[in-house]
Amino acid sequence: MMKKIQILLVLLLTSGSMVFAQDKPDRLVTKANAKYEEYSFRPAIDIYKRVIDRGYTSADLLKKLGNAYYFNADYEEAANTYKRLVKEYPDDVAPEYYFRYAQTLKTLQEYKSSNEVMAMFTNATSDDLRASTYKEERDYLSEIKKNSGRYNVAPFNYNSPYSDFAPTFYKEGLIFSSDRDTGNFARYRHTWNSKDFLDLYKVNADSASNNLVVKLGDHVNTRLHESTSTTDKNGDVLYFTRNNYKEGKYVKDGKGIVRLKIYRATKNEEGLWSNIEALPFNSDDYSVAHPTLSNDGSTLYFASDMPGSLGESDIFKVQVNDDDSFGEPENLGSTINTEARETFPFITSEDILYFSSDGHPGLGGLDIFAANVSDGRSDGVVMNIGEPVNGRMDDFTFIFDESTRKGYFASNRSEGLGADDIYTFLETKALVLDCRQTVTGTVRDKISNEVLVGATVKVIDEDNNEIMTSITDADGKYTLELDCDQGNFVRAMTEGYIPAEEYLGKSDGTPKTINFFLERNTVSAGFGDDLAKLLQLSTIYFDFDKYNIRKDSEIEVEKVIAAMEKYPSLKIQVNSHTDSRGKDSYNLWLSQKRAESTVNYMIKKGIAKERLQSEGYGETKLLNNCDDGVSCTEEEHQLNRRSEFIITE
Structure with missing residues (x-):
């Protein structure tokens, strides 16, 4: 279709x-x-x-x-x-x-x-x-x-044999977009698909009479397209999408394309839409469309291909100030937006963002997805809301009232009455977007395998904030529940042992078991020994052409810090190395920066700088044959981008 x-x-x-x-x-x-x-x-x-x-x-x-x-x-x-x-x-x-x-x-x-x-x-x-x-x-x-299976879906009572879509809540009913025949003598055709141009209509959605479908006034509807819209809670401010239009004529960009813009209208004393104005971040050179307003009216979400977009269209947000001016549009980032199409956003009263996309994994065409954007976040789980709302064709313009659990969306599925149809739904099972992951395990002595009762297991976020703590029971077991929308460190520690840690990245919430085997905090070593080997550390790796410590390597450096805190007389020299790619002189500089970066990290964690030295060796001490001109995999090159901790006293 x-x-x-x-x-x-x-x-x-x-x-x-x-x-x-x-x-x-x-x-x-x-x-x-x-x-x-x-x-x-x-x-x-x-x-x-x-x-x-x-x-x-x-x-x-x-x-x-x-x-x-x-x-x-x-x-x-x-x-x-x-x-x-x-x-x-x-x-x-x-x-x-x-x-x-x-x-x-x-x-x-x-x-x-x-x-x-x-x-x-x-x-x-x-x-x-x-x-x-x-x-x-x-x-x-x-x-x-x-x-899937969380919605009961039915056709909207007011669909026509034409295109009906883009419902938005308005007072006791809806505003929606349609190209239905309303008796206009002059039928403006759009050459993209030879269909009539779109206008906005309003309807009492609970009424059984089709006679209550009313076209919005001429101040809003024009000879071009008017479509997706949103209003404030009182229904006195209307944002809507329209083709670029000025003084009775449409405006084209340099390629001859009529872009889309968002307009704002307010109701006058007679109850008519007036003071229609284009938003200031519109442009003749790109499209801005599909507005949705946060519950408090302070944030407007929309779709655009403006500069800074990751794909063909992205979801943005912009602050709506008390004086009705606007802040700077902000892209919601790569968790929500892809290189494909993210469009038709809707924000609920609980700050759940619903949008359509063909970039995230779906069933075909545009699918509807949900993400929690409360407290300004935009990096959580993006969930496909499943069937029967989503199907193999395009599903879009989803709206939802969390107080009634009812909502509407549009689709071009084949069983519809027109080219696009509106459907109503009732949510029968609540959407769960806060990703929680259960982590369980035991803490044991590495040599004897005895359980360590009363050991502390902490959860630390990527900003080094302690989130929660668990104490092992009589069987050495612990249980934690993590926020799997973010990366976390799980650290086990107890007196007389060197702490151990594991990093868990974002996940889908699948339960995980982490068993810790702690090594007694005794260092038997002398001048020239590598503390990393004695503590059985993982190699401290660096990304290609970078000298900042990676998140997954911070865990290992923390173990060295713990050992130096236990033995105040211990002094070390950090030796850093690069792979063979790049000029020799540059690699020497880069390795020195890596050594200094590691030392600076340890100083910030409380180790006295007099106890630390740094030395960069560039590519002079490769661990394999990945020399200049030798073809190696990325994993083989990474073995050479490392730091060592050599005991000097």
């Missing part, structure tokens, strides 16, 4: 930077490319198909045709086109086309084939956030299934 809203409102697609190359340019192809660059996909599709029917094709033509289908939500045709592209022009396939091909296969429920294409995507790119997500050892379909 063709769907307009995804094209109109998902914000800027891939920039039309692909260059069409052919020995004898065809007029039809030139015309189609011009339509494509204007985002007029339906005319472009028709022309491209005519060209292909005449026996002509190229990698560039298939890319554009596949994209036109993809962004018009015709996923079956998009899949067929991308399949032909990959098969006939494998050397011309950029990673993004593998990703879109995989997405289209998911909408067709061909999950095995989709995973195979996603593997091609991850192999083709190394720095894409989506690739790292799919590389994780995760069965994301099982995760989605676990989150």
Whole structure:
């Protein structure tokens, strides 16, 4: 099914930077490319198909045709086109086309084939956030299934045979967007998919009469698109999305594209929307759209492809000041945003952000996700809310009232009445976004294996704040419950033993067992011995071309600090090394900085600087054969980026 809203409102697609190359340019192809660059996909599709029917094709033509289908939500045709592209022009396939091909296969429920294409995507790119997500050892379909079944879904009473979407709560009812026929004599058509232009309507959602669907006034609705909207709690301030429009005419950017902008309107004494103004961070050069307002009205969330975006569209937030001015827009970051499309945000009264994305693992097309953004956080778990709200097609413009557990969303699923339809739902099982991880284990003597009763097990966050403490019982056992939305150190310690620690990164909450085997705090060593070996430390590693101590290495340095605190006369020299890559002189400098960085860290932790020395050896003492010109893996090079702790007294 063709769907307009995804094209109109998902914000800027891939920039039309692909260059069409052919020995004898065809007029039809030139015309189609011009339509494509204007985002007029339906005319472009028709022309491209005519060209292909005449026996002509190229990698560039298939890319554009596949994209036109993809962004018009015709996923079956998009899949067929991308399949032909990959098969006939494998050397011309950029990673993004593998990703879109995989997405289209998911909408067709061909999950095995989709995973195979996603593997091609991850192999083709190394720095894409989506690739790292799919590389994780995760069965994301099982995760989605676990989150499913929490909603009872039914069609909205006021759907039409046209496109209805973007519901927002307004007083006792809703405002929503539609291109339904309201008797207008002049029907303005949008060339992206040959559908009518969108206007805003309001309705008493609890009424049984279709006669209560009322179009908002002419001050809000224009001859172009008006769509996604939000109001304050009193219903006196309206934010809405509209095509760039000025003095009765639409405004195009340098590429001839009409961008999207957010406008604000207020009610006058007669109850009419007035004082309509564009928000100051709008631009003629990029789109700003899909507003949603926090419960207290102090923060506006929206979607945009403005500079600073990670993908085709990102979720941003901006402060709304008491004088109705605005702060600077802030990107919500890489946990929520990907290189693909994050769009249609909605914020609940409890600061749960719902949004649509095709960058996070989903069932196909746009899926709806949730994340906790309370207290300004944006780095927690991003959860696919599962079926039946999400399906293989596009699901978007989700809104939810936490007091009634009721809400609405839109979808272009095939069983709908129109191109896009609104659905109502009741949440029957609450969403749990605060990720908790149970950690259990025992603390034992490393040599005798005896349990250590009364040992202290602490949880310390990445800012070195102590979060909680547990004491081992008569069996040497402990139990902790961690916030798995963040990284934590779990540290075991007791008198007479050297503390041991393990770092746990963000996780999905799977329970974990950590058994600690503590070594008695006795150091028997002399001049020139490596304290790291005596304490059985893991190697202190550094990232390539960096000299700051990594989080996972801080644990090991803390063990050295504990030993030096136990033996005040102990003095050491920190020797740091690099791998062979880079100039010899630079590596000497870098290794010295690494040694100094380690010493400075220990001084900040309370070790007297007179007890510490530092020396950098560059690449002069490699542990393997990874010398200049030798091909080695990253893991082999990392063995040489290390620090040692040599006893000097």
